[in-house]
Amino acid sequence: MPHRVAVLALDGVKPFDLGIPAQVLGHAFDAADKPLYEVVTCSLGGRPVRTNQDFTIDIRNDESVLRTADTVVIATQDRDADLPGPGGLGEELAAALAGIAPTARVVSLCTSAFVLAASGMLDGQSATTHWAMCDEFARRFPLVDVNPNVLFVDNGRVLTSAGAAAGIDLCLHLVRRDHGAAAANATARRCVVAPWREGGQAQFIDRPLPDHGDASTSATRQWALQRLSEPLTLADLARHASMSVRTLTRRFRDEVGQSPQQWVVQRRVDRARQLLESTGLSIGEVAREAGFGDPLLLRRHLRTHVGLTPNAYRQAYSATSPGVGEPVHE
Structure with missing residues (x-):
């Protein structure tokens, strides 16, 4: 059976964001061209939902579908909507969220992180939301470690995304996490979007950045991508960019929201x-080809970023493996 996704629409929902899960996950198919996900939309009481545009959306399902979902997505509300603070969920919404199965994955798009935080689901965890709302989010929810620089945060069961198109990044991440990079890449092609965007929200934050003129780390990033199997030190990158290490590091963070070392490890x-x-x-050859050299180093970084060892990842996601799509933890 396809993985069942329930998208909850609340008053003030943004239509673009509401359509992202169905648009992205609805384009994910297995090798037999069968859909990998079933996406349904619901509202509290199955009532029509007022959008942040000049129209209202008729919803067929009520919140009862949340109880049978494998993944629940709460769609973005307009930032001018009455976003909740701690303990500020209405009784109906609180009851709907309480009905989500403890094994279900829960995802917020942009400002709906306020809803998850108000429910207590994000206490003690890292999260993100639209960069313009991060200060207010941190003020309201001091128990949540807010990260304003990333496109999304994956805590395992609970995931949060930044604004607008970052919801696309997160949904592609779900496909990648569930079924591997090949499935996510194919889904991205069908949606005519990039399968992975470099950096994070830092590149979009409305703040004055130093004037670099024509200087950029773009050419150096392309150069490094062709040499991932080789040793790549900060000094190597700085030399190629004709910059000091300090300048390179600063410009890397300005342009992609990561340090050079973080960017290289992710690639x-x-x-x-x-x-x-x-x-x-x-596994040894993979470690060398990817630039880690030591299989133990590959194992450590793969576990950190994906949660699986190399052997378990191959068993789960290899195109020739009988267990494709079934993550195996060692």
Whole structure:
């Protein structure tokens, strides 16, 4: 059976964001061209939902569908809506969220992180929301570690995304997490979007950035992508960019929201995942080709970023594995 996704629409919902789960997950198919997800939309009481535009949406399902969902997504509300604070959920909404199965994955898009935080689901965890709302989010919910620089945060069961198109990034991440990079890439192609966007919200935050003129780390990033299997030190990157290490690091953060070291590790993890999914290379060969060198280093970074060992990841996601799509933890 397809993975069942229930999208909850609340008053003030943004139509673009509301359609993201169905648009992205609805384009994910298995090798037999069968849908991997079933997406249904619901509202409290099955009532029509007022959008932040000049129209209202008629909803067929009520909140009871949340109880049978494998994943629950709460769609973005307009930032001018009455976003809740701690303990500020209405009785009806609180009851609806309490009915979600404890095994179900829960996802917020943009400002709906306020709803999850008000429910207590984010206490003691990291989360994100639209960069313009992060200060207010942190003020209202001091028990949540808010990260204004990333496109999304994956805590395992509970995931949060930044604003607007970051919901697309998060939904593609769900496909990638559930079924591997090849399935996510194919889904992205069908949706005509990038399968992975570099960096995070830092590149969109409305703040004055230093004037770099024509200088950019873009050419150096492309250069590094062609040499992931080679040693790549900060000094190597700075030398290619004709910058000091300090300047390179600052401009990297301005442009992609990550340090050079973080960016290189992420790209190497992506490369290792691709090799584990699509080749029969040994774990040692994958480690060398991806630039980690030592299989133990590959294991550590893959567990940190994906939650699986290399062997478990290959068993779960390799195109030739009988267990494709079934994550196996060691």
